[in-house]
């Protein structure tokens with residue numbers, strides 16, 4: 198006689214319980230009774246059905262801390278939209294603007310109102326009511342427990358009470374009013390308003406993804422990092438500029454020289470000195486000593502509105518800029534020679550210069566250099582560092598490695614960052630997956646072994662970690678450090694995605710055709726769905742809705758380029774936070790928003806200043822484009838966390854059966 202289906206599945210269950218017995222016993226410590234396990238199953242099931250939390254994606258913020266912080270505070274326009282949803286019909290535009298400013302900058306806005314309002318208590322009352330209503334609206338899609346965790350300790354109880362109180366009966370309305378009046382009476386309104394505003398800011402962004410390039414060009418990457426370090430939920434996909442700074446912090450001299458070169462180029466040396474505490478006097482004295490007579494015209498820094506320099510300072514920066522650039526080329530030689538696998542010999546150019554004529558021979562052609570002053574180069578041994586250069590770079594290395602603040606920021610980039618990330622079925626990385634012309638994955642030989650596709654990226658990541666974390670003077674650390682520099686500018690680097698970085702040509706040869714850097718074939722294939730599917734598959738993403746999300750290459754909006762590629766399978770969100778790139782993009786940055794209704798791409802107009810945002814209540818104008826709208830709202834059950842919860846539910850159900858069958862005893 199055979200088993201019925203029911204009997205068979207019972208048997209399977211028992212077998213499963215027995216095979217997982219040790220684990221289930223452990224689990225029973227957290228859920229010691231049938232009642233406790235049942236309650237948790239019910240809770241988890243409920244969470245699965247809540248709408249999915251909102252993800253915001255930003256990239257290429259390049260030190261532009263003001264617009265960056267503003268879009269975090271205004272949720273890339275979401276806060277305003279929520280205000281419109283609730284108060285659309287019964288607040289005037291000015292009032293809505295004021296409320297929005299209060300949410301974004303509560304401390305500063307309060308200061309202004311305290312001076313201007315005749316009846317501040319009335320103002321408090323009205324605004325507290327509005328904030329609570331807004332707060333209730335933005336928190337409605339989360340569980341109480343999640344909201345509770347986001348609440349400031351001082352006000353946990355009161356805010357919970359106000360958020361969840363059903364204000365239908367008269368008694369309750371009175372109770373609710375009473376709480377608000379008491380807050381005002383006991384002089385806690387300011388703190389309460391600040392707490393509510395920050396809670397709103399926090400609830401509109403459930404998860405923040407930064408697709409790389411926090412560093413370079415803009416004025417204060419350090420403020421961006423400090424902000425991210427305090428942020429409730431964030432991950433970072435390293436950009437080539439981030440990797441450059443990570444290499445510098447690890448002590449890679451060629452990276453240090455590059456970091457200083459770019460900081461000089463964009464008049465940002467003060468953050469190196471004032472924020473990271475790296476003494477630049479040695480570089481300044483060196484530059485004056487060797488380049489004192491040279492006007493260093495090609496090295497005049499790009500002017501940064503925040504740092505107004507006088508002509509003497511500009512001259513000095515130009516000299517420092519040139520001095521460190523030459524040192525960079527010499528240091529790069531050492532790595533290129535040490536690592537033939539990097540195949541970067543073609544980037545060795547100092548030995549192609551005719552120092553008498555001021556020309557350079559590249560291939561069959563001879564080009565004029567725009568200057569012929571190379572006081573530290575010995576034409577017979579052009580890559581050799583002079584004694585003074587050696588001493589200088591040693592000093593700089595020690596300053597970078599010992600800068601506490603820099604090390605803190607870089608350790609954070611390692612802790613929260615990676616070379617790529619799979620998140621809710623999307624694939625996030627800064628630059629590209631290196632490809633050949635025929636769409637096959639580009640191979641790189643590392644330590645004699647060949648890597649490509651996902652394995653190449655993973656190898657890069659583990660080597661970069663070794664470069665930073667391994668003990669000094671080990672060959673593993675040295676290789677890792679060299680790879681960090683390679684990731685900045687190597688042809689198979691997924692962060693860089695170009696065949697070479699034409700830095701020498703861009704400074705010394707006027708012929709623009711020589712400045713061209715060729716992008717990896719990946720960028721030609723970006724509009725091709727087949728390529729996207731191939732890449733997604735390489736990363737085990739088979740979901741029809743999976744997408745690739747990239748930064749790195751500014752989207753030329755002005756020329757009509759769309760950030761949405763391959764029918765929406767690939768989205769590029771480098772929209773030009775960096776001022777230097779805005780003429781190309783025509784906008785001032787994108788935020789991609791992925792909420793329960795689908796995907797939206799928000800493009801931002803330039804941000805005037807934080808001051809105007811507060812005093813004149815000027816918000817960033819943002820335009821929203823719906824990339825994809827879902828018919829069914831996405832729930833937590835559809836996300837990665839949902840998958841984990843489902844597994845937990847399965848185990849809890851097993852535990853429940855084990856209790857019922859007496860295979861495990863309840864702890865009562």
Ligand SMILES: O=P(O)(O)OC[C@H]1O[C@](O)(COP(=O)(O)O)[C@@H](O)[C@@H]1O
Nearest residue numbers: 410437438462695698699700714749
């Ligand atoms: O605009 P700049 O400062 O000259 O920088 C140009 C250099 O930056 C790079 O584009 C790399 O930076 P991005 O990652 O921001 O593109 C190089 O390929 C290029 O040589």
Ligand SMILES: [Mn+2]
Nearest residue numbers: 410436437749
């Ligand atoms: Mn980049």
